[in-house]
Amino acid sequence: MKGVSWGLIVGVTVGVVIGILLATVALFCNWLRKRNPQIGNSSSRRAYTVPIRTNGVDTCTVLSDSTTGQESPRIPEENSISLWIEGPKRKGVISVSGIPKYAYKDLQKATSNFTTLIGQGAFGPVYKAQMSTGEIVAVKVLATDSKQGEKEFQTEVLLLGRLHHRNLVNLVGYCAEKGQHMLIYVYMENGSLASHLYNEHKVPLSWDLRINIALDVARGLEYLHDGAIPSVVHRDIKSSNILLDRTMRARVADFGLSREEIVSRHAPIRGTFGYLDPEYVSSRSYTKKSDVYSFGVLLFELIAGRTPQQGLLEYVELAAINADGRGGWEEIADSRLEGSFDLEELNEVATLAYKSINRLSRRRPSMRDLVQALSNTIKERNYRTRRKRHLLPVAVVEESAKEDPLPYPQHSREESMDSLSDLTDV
């Protein structure tokens, strides 16, 4: 009996000592964690953002023009170890999206309980939202009953989490809660290009602005094609998917149909009627040159102020009969321009557009070619403007341009058009 009591006393004492030791260790760990919040949370979102670009001419990973910011209210992604694409409840997988996740209730508040509707897309409504930091964003709510919407959501978050460029509408957050899926984008104050081209209550876009927009879009696409690794095709370039910011700079939006380049003969046809590459329709192989085709249609929209649904391409084909490869396109100019355009520029851009919609994809220019040609057109314009403004003799301006290379074209228009001439099939 006595032996049992001693054993009990020793056992209890050892247990108490171990308990005290464990409690001390736990308290110490907790204190350390409070002192340095990074401990135990090393998988911060930014650390897992997948870098994607290496070589795009105008590409950048700088987020300065997006609204992603540390001040944004964010909720931790369950210690950043849930991967929504595998199901939000799955644990132990590091998020690869690198995109902040917002709480449903915060978005509900930011959109005044989803009453600030700014538009309706194929997969659900879009709301304007003011976050508690004051920043304005656009919240796209995906329809809960849409299987396609779910797929689009997964694609968009994964893609946009690693794609950043000043000519793309960058994704700045998402919400996956209560069965709802939402995408949060940089807010584009001036809405879609389509609304400016076709809404009679809006001031018509000037010719110069149209060409600037064309170059912005070309740069966004060039980034997707040549800057992103692996490369990305957009699959739905059209004027309603081009958004304009406060200063009328254009950005490519709606990556709902975006995919890394897929070549599958069995995939269903996707895209928007009127912008679809005929070669893609017959072969079912969507390539970068299919985006180039849609971009060509967009260039003709900018020139003619007509939608493909209003017979734009038939109109273009008629005009092409009179066009001689470099000129003769003026008859398709948008009447809202009231003749205010540079004829040479219009012919250049129409020639580029016509090459881009060539039925044979191999005869179409690349987005890089198009960026080069459009930027040369703008450089030429700037050069002419400077020359006119200063009313200086050409020789003097050319001399001064050597010291200031920016506004002076590196290649003449003729050179840039000639570099594309082997693609001509007019």
Ligand SMILES: Nc1ncnc2c1ncn2[C@@H]1O[C@H](COP(=O)(O)OP(=O)(O)OP(=O)(O)O)[C@@H](O)[C@H]1O
């Ligand atoms: N980031 C944004 N900033 C401002 N407005 C936006 C933004 N994103 C979308 N919108 C507006 O919301 C509306 C719906 O956009 P959404 O991208 O959902 O569909 P869509 O491009 O019009 O059509 P579809 O879904 O067929 O491509 C459009 O009018 C668009 O101008």
